[in-house]
Amino acid sequence: GAGVSQSPSNKVTEKGKDVELRCDPISGHTALYWYRQSLGQGLEFLIYFQGNSAPDKSGLPSDRFSAERTGGSVSTLTIQRTQQEDSAVYLCASSSNGLVYEQYFGPGTRLTVT
Amino acid sequence: GIQVEQSPPDLILQEGANSTLRCNFSDSVNNLQWFHQNPWGQLINLFYIPSGTKQNGRLSATTVATERYSLLYISSSQTTDSGVYFCAVPVGYALNFGKGTSLLVTP
Numbered sequence: 001g002a003g004v005s006q007s008p009s010n011k012v013t014e015k016g017k018d019v020e021l022r023c024d025p026i027s028g029h030t031a032l033y034w035y036r037q038s039l040g041q042g043l044e045f046l047i048y049f050q051g052n053s054a055p056d057k058s059g060l061p062s063d064r065f066s067a068e069r070t071g072g073s074v075s076t077l078t079i080q081r082t083q084q085e086d087s088a089v090y091l092c093a094s095s096s097n098g099l100v101y102e103q104y105f106g107p108g109t110r111l112t113v114t
Numbered sequence: 115g116i117q118v119e120q121s122p123p124d125l126i127l128q129e130g131a132n133s134t135l136r137c138n139f140s141d142s143v144n145n146l147q148w149f150h151q152n153p154w155g156q157l158i159n160l161f162y163i164p165s166g167t168k169q170n171g172r173l174s175a176t177t178v179a180t181e182r183y184s185l186l187y188i189s190s191s192q193t194t195d196s197g198v199y200f201c202a203v204p205v206g207y208a209l210n211f212g213k214g215t216s217l218l219v220t221p
Contacts, residue, residue, distance in 0.1 A: 042212075042213050045208035056206065056207055056208075058206075059208065102162040103147065103209060104159060105149075105156070108155055108156075
């Protein structure tokens with residue numbers, strides 16, 4: 001597609017449930033990133049994928065968070081046993097290479113945990 | 115990690131006015147991006163500017179890497195310029211974002 005797409009755009013879930021967020025990067029982009037934007041916390045890096053290399057998970061806030069990228073394209077961010085503090089906008093970005101190239105962001109998924 | 119500070123935190127302009135937003139960073143960088151987050155939350159790339167000056171319409175940006183700052187100029191502001199402006203620098207493979215400048219342009 002023309003840009004990074006994410007689904008769903010909005011997700012409301014009950015505390016304790018698991019959620020899956022999806023990201024479709026720009027075609028041909030080898031690098032994919034997940035960020036989280038919380039009120040008062042700004043934009044935080046979560047995880048980075050580059051091609052078939054092992055992901056950089058250094059930003060994941062707890063072991064309830066995991067992500068995978070299948071076939072070097074689509075990525076899924078999974079949050080298990082959601083907590084209210086997980087409420088945030090989850091943004092996905094992609095770039096044509098990992099290190100010094102321009103990152104392009106998707107529209108985000110707004111997650112609300114009640 | 116590299117600290118990114120943006121100023122001012124908030125700015126209100128009347129339509130037609132010019133403004134300068136500043137981004138200071140604590141260490142040398144080989145990449146810097148400016149983004150506009152519109153009221154709907156979409157992060158839009160404005161400039162990829164590790165050094166030098168670039169212009170795109172009413173917007174321009176200058177990065178002086180040796181002095182560790184970047185400036186974003188908005189000329190003849192319009193109400194559609196409202197939103198939050200972020201600068202971001204790389205930390206490893208990720209981008210480290212400043213806290214942003216929240217801009218409101220009034221008619």
